[in-house]
Amino acid sequence: MSVAGREFWRWSEGSWVDPDKDWRRAEVVTMGVDVGSVSSEAVACLDGELYAYNTVRTGASSPDSARAAARGVFEKTGLSAEDVRFTVGTGYGRVNIPFADKAITEIACHGRGANYLGGPAVRTILDMGGQDCKVIHVDAGGKVTNFLMNDKCAAGTGRGMEVIADLLEVPIEELGPRSLDIDEEPPAVSDVCVVFAKSEAMARLKGGWSKNKVIAAYCRAMAERVSTLIGRIGVEPEFFITGGISKNVGVVKRIERILGVGARQSAVDTQIAGALGAALFAHTLYLKGRKGAGP
Amino acid sequence: MVTAGIDAGNKNIRVVILRDGELVARAAGTGGFEQCAVARQLLDRALAQAGFDRGAVAHVTATGAGRGVVAFADSRLTDVTAAARGGNHLFPGATTIVDVGAEESRAVKTDGRGRVLDSAVNEKCAAGSGGFTESMARALGMSLREFATRSLESTARIPMNAQCTVFAESEVVSLIHQGVDPKDIARAVHDAIASRVASLVRRVKVEGDVVVLGGLAHNAGFVRCLGENLEVDALRVPEHPEYAAALGAALVAAGRVSG
Numbered sequence: 001m002s003v004a005g006r007e008f009w010r011w012s013e014g015s016w017v018d019p020d021k022d023w024r025r026a027e028v029v030t031m032g033v034d035v036g037s038v039s040s041e042a043v044a045c046l047d048g049e050l051y052a053y054n055t056v057r058t059g060a061s062s063p064d065s066a067r068a069a070a071r072g073v074f075e076k077t078g079l080s081a082e083d084v085r086f087t088v089g090t091g092y093g094r095v096n097i098p099f100a101d102k103a104i105t106e107i108a109c110h111g112r113g114a115n116y117l118g119g120p121a122v123r124t125i126l127d128m129g130g131q132d133c134k135v136i137h138v139d140a141g142g143k144v145t146n147f148l149m150n151d152k153c154a155a156g157t158g159r160g161m162e163v164i165a166d167l168l169e170v171p172i173e174e175l176g177p178r179s180l181d182i183d184e185e186p187p188a189v190s191d192v193c194v195v196f197a198k199s200e201a202m203a204r205l206k207g208g209w210s211k212n213k214v215i216a217a218y219c220r221a222m223a224e225r226v227s228t229l230i231g232r233i234g235v236e237p238e239f240f241i242t243g244g245i246s247k248n249v250g251v252v253k254r255i256e257r258i259l260g261v262g263a264r265q266s267a268v269d270t271q272i273a274g275a276l277g278a279a280l281f282a283h284t285l286y287l288k289g290r291k292g293a294g295p
Numbered sequence: 296m297v298t299a300g301i302d303a304g305n306k307n308i309r310v311v312i313l314r315d316g317e318l319v320a321r322a323a324g325t326g327g328f329e330q331c332a333v334a335r336q337l338l339d340r341a342l343a344q345a346g347f348d349r350g351a352v353a354h355v356t357a358t359g360a361g362r363g364v365v366a367f368a369d370s371r372l373t374d375v376t377a378a379a380r381g382g383n384h385l386f387p388g389a390t391t392i393v394d395v396g397a398e399e400s401r402a403v404k405t406d407g408r409g410r411v412l413d414s415a416v417n418e419k420c421a422a423g424s425g426g427f428t429e430s431m432a433r434a435l436g437m438s439l440r441e442f443a444t445r446s447l448e449s450t451a452r453i454p455m456n457a458q459c460t461v462f463a464e465s466e467v468v469s470l471i472h473q474g475v476d477p478k479d480i481a482r483a484v485h486d487a488i489a490s491r492v493a494s495l496v497r498r499v500k501v502e503g504d505v506v507v508l509g510g511l512a513h514n515a516g517f518v519r520c521l522g523e524n525l526e527v528d529a530l531r532v533p534e535h536p537e538y539a540a541a542l543g544a545a546l547v548a549a550g551r552v553s554g
Binding site for chain 1: 305419459461
């Protein structure tokens, strides 16, 4: 049944540049690079404001993935490495980014990035990444006050979603909308292990369930698992979701339903929240360094 | 008296026929969706081998994760009890029995005569189960047999960071890209599974002879890693470890007729 050569888990890479900004007029250009397990993002900020970003799939090497992410920003904007005053690396590959001036944990960066994207009212951030899932509490300045993470198990992560996309041969971007296109919400498949969820999904397909219904059962399992994690430290509004899974409307809607809290919307792709936070930290650090160095 | 034991596992179904406590036939197949129909066909096939018809069977006992689906069974048995009965029939006196299935693994402490004293089951996570070896062997482009024997040739110890099979799969791919010798990767995978299974075994305590059952017991690479991890020199592996649970069920079936 498999379609030769097609890889359904492959989410699309992409870049964006703010057409209203010009880096040549900016005083300070900084960069944040987030090398995650599944995706790598580079964000350029002009004087502490989001300007451009680029997302690529993480390859076998962290330095190459970081370079590829940054290259996309340079190509789209005409910036070059020399124009960038300060670069902060984050994500699981953060210590392995040769051109970064400093490494900062992704938890701090997601806090800062979500504060920028969702506004200072954001108190609870759910970051659903490729290989882990984190709940972060922040104050009005985006500073982390508490966090909890699951990093030992693929259930509730983007990688788990990729596995299901491949199994069902449905492009990963379609999973969310299709999971909502059902007559009745089905019971969830196993929310403890992706491998078990996969066997269950297969059994239900053979049992006559439509693909959409199986996707719904999986999205629900993921939402239930993540909601349990959030429940352990509580959700204080405003609630904001970052990371690749934030783009899966089927998971987001179900999390909102279970928690009884709506997630704040963002006009910008929240998969870049970590890299954005890193670029904002880079700006702060650069200003601090310049001040420290004296006139 | 003829009895049958059916082990409807997450992946495969196995049937054992006993006549007066003596094994006379066995059959195996992949369960798929029609588990009940497959179980029936396998039972018929095993009976035909032994020269019996269905009417000759006094009692059928089903075990395994899919035991509830085997509608024609006269009784049912938990996997833990089936492993204990089958394991102790093959190795009387052994008190620690490990059963590694496709998706689940379990450790059972017995009295040496098939009675369960304690057990621990891995049911929340597929790490530490047999299915993992199949996808890893595929990633390395090896047959399962090759995967096991090549791992035995390895003298290097590469730690696997991932605890989850889904993440381990990516880790194996990156080890391949890094040019790590496939035999060392094969061993690392077996070590990872063995360490998960060993932690289950320690929950019931390692005492006396340790018996390994289930399909993964065929994999000498895994058995070596488990022995090393448990610090047990010789693990006891029967000739047909994958049929032990079905055997246990057939023995219990015999007891239910006479008892």
